[in-house]
């Protein structure tokens with residue numbers, strides 16, 4: 001099945017303050033349920049460009065569906081997420097992400113505390129669907145990206161302790177955020193203590209090209225528990241203040257995994273809701289130092305998301321050249337865009353004249369996303385083939401039957417080691433961590449030594465080449481000097497030659513004159529006497 005990605009637009013209402021600040025300049029006009037027009041207000045960069053004859057002041061955009069300022073949370077859920085919700089309960093992975101500038105209504109749409117947003121409604125629908133068929137045990141858990149792990153007695157005990165650290169008490173949920181290209185678990189209980197530094201998690205690969213993060217998965221039994229978790233996670237979202245806003249700098253992702261247990265087999269399907277960081281660009285935030293880095297990282301991950309979406313629009317079914325690996329966010333979203341689920345996007349905008357240029361940027365981004373064609377597999381779970389594995393990480397099932405021999409050989413020693421290398425270091429015990437550090441230090445030293453040798457070699461080669469060049473130029477200089485010397489000699493010789501020749505010529509001329517004017521003495525005397 002092929003279809004374009006669903007991209008919805010939600011336009012939030014003006015606040016009283018915005019209305020009194022003259023922000024309502026009819027910049028956003030909803031033409032019908034799928035078309036919206038943006039009119040550039042006076043003073044916006046778009047209008048200034050238009051006055052110079054560049055670009056247009058009016059832009060038209062098309063969406064899967066547009067929701068105006070009067071849309072309620074329930075209407076939005078019914079018309080956007082509901083279809084994805086039934087796909088999810090049917091066994092297909094789903095991802096919903098909100099995109100827009102800061103203060104456009106992304107968080108309100110996902111998880112408003114006032115009117116319940118999409119997230120609490122998704123949770124509620126899931127609980128309604130499961131009803132009495134809920135698995136009450138705590139001995140199964142998500143494993144890597146698509147697997148299911150059976151826990152032993154001690155691990156179940158640990159699970160209860162982790163949960164008890166948050167609640168004083170079969171669906172599993174995780175909540176994490178990506179900040180400055182670092183992944184943090186928002187359900188990490190120790191985060192409550194301000195003195196402790198948050199452990200940042202590695203994005204690992206499950207060996208089949210699926211990226212995942214080792215998160216704390218909490219087994220929840222009712223909506224009340226889910227809300228408490230959400231509240232707990234939100235408390236941990238301590239956003240650093242930027243000039244634009246206080247909590248717009250992080251991408252936060254809430255994921256729910258549903259385990260469908262049927263005898264000895266377990267199927268796993270996930271629903272992720274992502275509240276992306278504000279999409280405004282660096283120049284607007286007027287930040288520097290750490291905040292500039294933060295803005296740069298947000299820009300980078302959204303830029304890579306944009307690059308992936310543009311590449312997806314052009315690539316067709318072959319997604320190998322799409323740069324998903326260039327940011328943590330896209331790495332984790334990759335599977336949804338590559339046929340292992342169905343992503344959809346809710347674009348949030350405000351109608352304020354002062355943020356018009358940024359809003360236009362968001363709309364252009366969504367116009368590209370709207371053209372992405374998705375391939376949706378008929379039976380997503382078959383391709384995901386979740387594995388049921390034991391507490392030591394080895395799969396327990398082969399063709400639906402427990403077969404220890406098959407299972408022994410299934411994961412070879414090498415694979416285990418590979419997996420270990422990809423493991424999240426922050427969760428290892430201290431002794432192992434020390435070993436890892438020691439190994440890394442040895443590797444680092446070896447690498448440094450190799451680099452140093454290489455540098456010495458390169459420097460030597462460069463020195464030799466320079467010496468050679470110097471010698472050659474010295475030889476050239478010497479030859480030129482010799483040539484100059486010989487020319488000078490020749491010139492001097494020629495000069496002397498001419499000088500002698502001139503001297504000789506002058507002598508001869510003088511002698512000739514002398515001979516011509518010569519009068520013998522007796523003749524001269526006779527002549528003188530005559531005159532007297």
Ligand SMILES: Nc1ncnc2c1ncn2[C@@H]1O[C@H](COP(=O)(O)OP(=O)(O)OP(=O)(O)O)[C@@H](O)[C@H]1O
Pocket residue numbers: 011012013069100101102103104105106107108109245246247248249277278348
């Ligand atoms: N549809 C809506 N109806 C009424 N109020 C809304 C709506 N959408 C957003 N708001 C209000 O607008 C303000 C900004 O919304 P919100 O915090 O969700 O923006 P945001 O895009 O998530 O910003 P940030 O990037 O900083 O997280 C909030 O006060 C919110 O209550």
